[in-house]
Every structure is written in structure tokens, then in C-alpha cells.
Amino acid sequence: MSETIVAVDRALDVLLLLYNNGQEIGVSEIGRELGLHKSTVHRTLATLENKGFVHQNRENGKYWLGTKIYAMGLRVGEKLSLVDIIRPYAKELFDEFQEVVNVSILDKDSHDGYKTIIILKEVDTNKVLSVNPNIGSSSDAHASSVGKCLLAFSKDIDFNKISNNHLKKHTENTLSNKDELIKELKKVKEDGYAIDDEEQELGLYCIGAPILDKNGDAIAAISMSGPTARMKRQDINDKILKVVETAKEISLATRQLR
Missing domain, CATH: 1.10.10.10 (Winged helix-like DNA-binding domain superfamily/Winged helix DNA-binding domain)
Structure with a gap:
């Protein structure tokens, strides 16, 4: 050997x-x-x-x-009980608003700053966004609503690991300064939800809320996203309330796993 x-x-x-x-x-x-x-x-x-x-x-x-094990399992079609529990709630949110719904977890193991990994997606294939990542794909946590929720509500976040070099500026709205990001995360924790207002992609607006365990730590986050004009045009407060409400319902349902 x-x-x-x-x-x-x-x-x-x-x-x-x-x-x-x-x-x-x-x-x-x-x-x-x-x-x-x-x-x-x-x-x-x-x-x-x-x-x-x-x-x-x-x-x-x-x-x-590490979360790479989780992501790889998803890629080969492994079914996880967490996903099975979340799926009907994500589907209900999608059915009500007909906007893309994603559920993501935090990748703490990346050496290029914190990332999020999509574990569940509900989408209308007839409505194609220019950024529509697949299950198992990752993106910068600081530039998304789910990422900000996960950073704000997750334990064991090492802010020394975050530097301005890790905060890639995707658009003019992206938070690329560490102090500004920390300030934003404090607001997210106070509000109970996060907004991505064209921070990942111009023309894309996203509302995210954390899925919490019994200790108040994030195990995942759920988001609803769509074109900025359509998301903001009507019922934006209803959409925020529904995303937050859905996240709370999922939090209660998933605690049986913990």
C-alpha cells in the first residue's frame, strides 16, 4: 500500500x-x-x-x-431530515408570493471568508433570475440576506477571520467594510431579519430570516428573492412579516432534531 x-x-x-x-x-x-x-x-x-x-x-x-460534508451529501441526492422538515414551509412561502425561496447554512470552514451553502430551493423555472445558484452552491455571506442572518445569529463567529479583503464588493451596495458589516449585523439581530437590497446583484432584492435552535443560534436561514421593482412594488411589509413568520415556524418544527 x-x-x-x-x-x-x-x-x-x-x-x-x-x-x-x-x-x-x-x-x-x-x-x-x-x-x-x-x-x-x-x-x-x-x-x-x-x-x-x-x-x-x-x-x-x-x-x-464540516459543512462541505453536508454540501456533498446534498449534491449526490442524500435526503436530510432537516431539509425534509423545512421543505413544506418553503413551498408554502413560494406558493403565496411566487418568488424564489432559498434555505442556506453557514460554511465556517472557508479560508476566503464566511460563505453560505444552499440546501433547499423553491423556484418557478419560468421566472429566471440572472443569479439563480443551484443546491449545494456557495456565495459570500456578507452580501446576502441569509448570510447576514447566519453571521448575526450563529455562535462561534470569529470576526478576526473577516477582513476587508474578504468582503468582496459585488455591487455599489455591497458592505465591503468590516466595521459597517458588524454594525449591520447588530441591526439584523435586533430586527430579526435581513435585507439584501441589490448587494449581491443589481436588480435583485432579498429578504432573509434565521432558523434558530432552542438556544437562539442559527442552524439555517430562509430567504425570498426577486427583481427589486417587483419585490418593492407592493406588500413589502407583508413579505417581510411572512418570511419572519415562516422562519419562526420552521425553528419550532426543527427543534425536534436537536
């Missing part, structure tokens, strides 16, 4: 251990369980973390599976 295959086998053993354990594990415990030296475990975890397959909790130093 070549050294390359041994290294891959070792990495897969680490992922399977994390999966089967069902909770965060420290380096020493991983080493004991797999009979590996700490230095070997460190190198393996560093490689996996660099690719987004594991995530380190900076508060306790322990590791858990």
Missing part, C-alpha cells in the same frame, strides 16, 4: 470516527481511538480542515464534521 493511500485511509478513519462519535472530539482522543500519534492527527486534521471537511471549535479546540 502506497503512502498516499495510507494517508487517505487515515483521513477517512478520522471522518468516520467523528461521524460515529456524534459529537466534537479532541486531538488526543482521536489519537487514542485510532492509535495515532498526536502529530499525525494534527496533520490529518489540518488537511481536512483546509478542504472544509472538518471544523475546529475555537473555544475548546475540538473538531467536528
